[in-house]
Amino acid sequence: MWDKILFLFCVTTTLWEVNSVYLKNTVPTEKYVPCNLGLLHFDKVRENYWKCTVNFGLYNITDAVMSIVFINKINVDTYQNNYFTVQKTNKYSLLISSKQLLLEKFVFNVSTENFKKNDNDVPVVNLLTLNNIPLCNDRIKAALRTIPANVTHSHSGKLHTHVCGRRLINHTELVTTRAEAQQGDWPWHVALYLKESRNTISYHCGGNVISRTAILTSAHCVSNNGVLRNVSTIYIVAGLSNLTNSKQPGKQKLVIEQIIMHPAYKSGDPTSDLAIIKVKNIDFTDYVQPICVWGPVFDKHKFYYKEATMVGFGLTERNMVSTVLRSTHVKVQNDSTCTSFMQTYKLYLNDYTFCAGNGPNSTANPLNGDSGGGLVFSTMQPDHKISWFLRGVFSKCFSSPGASVCNSSYYVVYTDVGPYYGWIYYHADLDFSDNVMVSYIN
Template identity: 45%
Template sequence: MYLQGQAQLRYDPCDLGVLYFDKVTDILWKGTVNLGLYPYLNDAQIEINFKDPLIFYGFSQQSKMIVNNRWREYILVPKGKLPTRYHFYFSINSTVAVEKPTVTKFTLNNVLLCGEHIKKNSTPTDSRQPGNFQCGRRSLNHSELVTVRADAKAGDWPWHVAVLIRDLQNSSIAMYQCGGNIVSRTAVLTAGHCLFTGNKTVPTNRLIIQAGTSNLWDLKEIGRQILTVERVVIHPSYVLEQATSDLAILFVNTLVFTEYVQPICVWGPLYDKRILYGQQAVVAGFGLTEQNVMSDRLRSSYTIVQPDKVCVATAPTLYSSLLNEFTFCAGDGNSGTSPLNGDSGGGLAVAVTHIDDRISWFLRGILSKCVIPQGKKLCDPKYFVVYTDVAPHYGWIHHHIAG
């Protein structure tokens, strides 16, 4: 992952989709209430209690504010038509360094959405019992505070795995190959091209899955699970030069779901990709860094899904041949971040807010192709990357992982 620029810190109390905080500067925070999740709401009373006192600087629109408990408890009432997203700005008023503006209570129109009791009862299970987990959910220890455009912590993206290949001469040695995504207790979804070296398929007995890790070579890292691959299914329509069906499923026996290892939800079966255009998503990987060396640390970044025409305009011949109803492109071209060689097989994850107001992460794309300029061997981070859309292949994926 090519990363340049300042790391981005986001705090999601109770892993909610309706309330989140972004660090703007060393002292300034931007709070956001996503009122667009409630299209039939005519007015809003927002109550937020904080552990530490704040210094308030303003709102995105005229509002009534009631303050209690020495600048720790706030009631905010936007005036006029409700915005899709309501913003407010503040700093933490503390004599000691505080990492984040910890929320102890959050209600919207007197409905409690976040509190200490909710946090204590929102941890994932490590049980092997089927159905005793939810896909796309992270432990609150890892989901409330996440840094992107930086090294990730184990548990931040618990569905991301490393795919390694055993050395031919010494099976105790393995080299990193690609990323992958946990989609069930026994299945990992990756890119089809990750299972080839040159024009030859990698033998199944040489493949290893490393899950629950943020550091490839720290063998003592808590949460790490290492499994051998027992069976491989490559999409029957896979073609090396195309991204249309660049998919493969690796079967293992058996992942234990913990706070460090969890499955991601798979988007589908509906797959109109136009609803993704302009959406923010997250990508992660162990691929090349901006120094053109492989990273031993998992890195993550935000990216933006782009309309096909935006990508085609930058490299008409290349993107016209790769983009169709089964693929899409992503990147923003300005942040100095982009997946590179070695990030293939990793997923593009989209946050979806469910009826309980918490976030579930859905796998929408598998990284397939990048732009390698003529005469070069490495991906160019200035260009957009192309993903295989998993949604059109939802039936194929579930047919195999359910069997």
């Protein structure tokens, strides 16, 4: 019954306590990740010009020789320093070799040749080897391609074990960020709806699938001034990339059994602003998958200034709820960066929270993220592929005096899930082995 109501009524959101994504003057950015590897990626700088980032620090090696063969002709300035040499071996190939100490990360620029204005200028990799071991080629690419399952029937007969932080649908190696997501791009993100009256159900918050029976969100999303809301007033839908498309394949309406707020949560305080929503069994499909949980760890300093990804529906530039899921890059900041910007942050930053944002001068700052939505990091696994880990849950943003929505030049405060790892796992019915990569079975 509520499913019909859900899409008949306008989607609204609460602007004071529960907050939503807004991207100011953003230009979609393109990232090319050959074979979805963690080793290297290309970021588009301008037409026919790409920045290549190599992450040798992901490997426990002392020297490296990497060969890259592109499908089309490329240009690269001969590049060398005390650590690496990058040189063309022919019109289509590069050779990257270490000289002495292996740097964790370095960058160089590549330009693509002979492309017309409307042609695809992506520097597509045909073959990549590291120390003579092939990590990307046509065979590996073919193995990565996933045919979407017929989710209205048998999901192609495949059962998915608890493989966390992986997309099962690879639309392409080319990822556009700060743009509208395709279904299956962020399969752990769920939509929380609030029943405000008999005939009104509105979009309220985001959340994160972390197990077959648990959603992790913000405590303030499931409470009112610190008082837990009635389970009957909250609805959750997984597998959505569009709030108004009631016929989306893969959509799952979850049945809530229990809501557990962290016992230390205080209304308005980002510390311990976490809640576990226990649900009946979630079907893991091409469109619904769990996110890995980062932890246990209490040290947040190691990921200062690291780039993360924020996902949510949230607000459009016109302060209306976006009906389509969006994503954007954002940097985690040192506490001192945020407290220097505004002293109010001192009230909310501690060992259990952190702040993130691209700075007051950025044209691509998120206004804020969906309350309860996750801040996720990509991490390379032993199979050389990327898994996504949840490190922060959106808790608090700040508005200018007299404003009803958060200011896009301000930083956002997240609840750090690392220190709460044990509490999360206990209530989510997880074992420590559940964040270990395993293959899905036929």
